[in-house]
Amino acid sequence: MDKYYLSYLDELESEAIFVLREVYAQFQNPVILFSGGKDSILVTHLAKKAFTPCSVPFPLMHIDTGHNFPETIAFRDQLVSNLGAKLIVGSVQQSIDEGRVLEEKGANASRNALQTTTLLDTIERQKIDCAIGGGRRDEEKARAKERFFSHRDDFGQWDPKNQRPELWNLFNGKYFDGEHFRVFPISNWTEMDVWNYIKRENIQIPSLYLAHEREVVWKNESWIPYSQFIKLKPNEEVVTKKIRFRTLGDITITGGIESSADTLEKVVQEVSMMRKTERGNRADDKRSETAMEDRKKQGYF
């Protein structure tokens, strides 16, 4: 009997596929929240596996802050065309133009918090009843209690104190009109698992994850990419460094780390030696101890 067991990566894969198929069976209009980051790429890859030989039955939905890495957009469009999937874009710029949200002011202003409104508006407009996300419980402490099937009320809000219990592999996706779900198929994966799996499966990821020369500015204790959106303070200067990114998000707040890991093998090697969490380089999480939790309650990813 000894050969009949799965390695943990295979078990995580099987679990994620099971969850994705439950989404397909239980919801009317589910989408994959696609940020262009490795986690949402992984979820998309798993969805492909789950439904072969059918094509991925979920559109990809991108909440576009307008502050993108150009590489991310190119990658997104290529993937969408390879999959033959539908792309839905929710534009933060449009939310600003329509007066739904106000652009933040000040030195550390970002469009991160504004995404929530655009996300919820797009969900409502498109009548989406389930948004599949790449969130992982190891990312941040507020996520540690997140369910696989996470219920959102008709304001799109998460109530961490009143979550449905989730037992065995029985997922309750029932909802009333106006409510929706967020589903996280890779809840149980860690950053290391994601990298190991990407390497094993040879999954295409944006080149930003590999070390490359880039113009950057030292802000908020990390290397922020220099782009047209960055306003330099008098003491700040643009320098060229060999860096790579551990997460990809809004280009104005996503910090890179100095690295020489320019192949997937080297990245995996480096991640396994890493002494800081990946979100440690994101200015949005540094605002306060409970920054993530507060945003999640509002309806953030």
Add this chain to the structure above:
Amino acid sequence: MQIDKNQLLRFTTAGSVDDGKSTLIGRLLYDSKSIFEDQLAAVERSTQKQGREGVDLALFTDGLRDEREQGITIDVAYRYFTTPKRKFIIADTPGHIQYTRNMVTGASTANAAIILIDARNGVVEQTKRHSFIASLLQIPHVIVCVNKMDLVDYAEARFNEIINQYEEFASKMMIKDVSFIPISALEGDNVVNKTQNMNWYGGATLLHKLENIYISSDVNKVDFRFPVQTVLRPQSKEFVDYRGYAGRIEGGIVRVGDEVSILPAGFTSKIKTIEKNGQQLAEAYAPMSVTITLEDDIDISRGNMLVKVNNQPEMEQDVTAMICWLDNQPQRDRAKYVIKQTTNEQKALIKETEYKYDINNLARNKDMSPLQMNEIAKVKIRTNAPLMFDSYRSNRNTGSFILIDEATNATVAAGMIV
């Protein structure tokens, strides 16, 4: 016994308040080098803010804001760490008010339970409750950690005394595999590293134990069960007649050519292909997610189950089960609930309560009043169409169910079929 490499082990931790559960988890993460620098720095800051020095290990498992403000853990939280041998998922369940509901949740998927006992207090009521839940949920392995050994002079006699206390009551429960480890979570004795403070103890450290428990047999590999999640019918010409049944194998092993019955209808056919990501496999086993095609064209949909012709589950509209009530709102008399068991969903009525368990003294009470949150009872349920199931004892995935209240959509109860 051979230990399978790189498997996933899920465990829960249970203990009374202040037994040292948070400290223990912090210690496991810290000594196994699973804590990142920025997390460490945050905990150092929090420790100082509270006017203390060093690193309070308990703060690593610090959860949501409400909890921090109230200083308690109110929901199951999941933590992760990996060693060269295994990946671990900890379901960290709080020891407070809603402990039954939360521990049941955490225990449902666990391979192992760590039950903490404060060496000074020995076995207390809470220990019995936690052990009872572990046995009810059929957690295959229980590790009793006698903590705070530093406060009882690392005395072997005290450790043995507690083992005796534990075995006395646990012998009445169905706990399969129990082991005992004397530890100090605070000092780190026998958690990850062996200690010089208890040379009389010849056993493994907690981490060593977790890395080496034999878990391959925790999943049923005998009785093939394949609940269909969804049917794959590609739109392309290449696959005109293709019908793939997508699902996860919830028990046993299946091979191409096996004769299967499709329940509840009872038609039989043969396995034509077993596929994973478009690749054909000769065989597959639990808990693999696969797609199966059959030799014959049969009408099959979600909720149906493929099984071997000569090894079939029960198929009944009446089931007897132990249920744990999870919802704030008590059970409503004669109310219809939705029962979700594997991928099958039916209407259900709780016909009668045979008895309730008093979790404090494990007595069975003939108490027919509506079930309240955290209560556990043996009930009879009637469904509007047959369920295909095994006893929970022989298969946790085909023997479990939840009840959903259609008026609120809440998951109100968790059930284990006897």
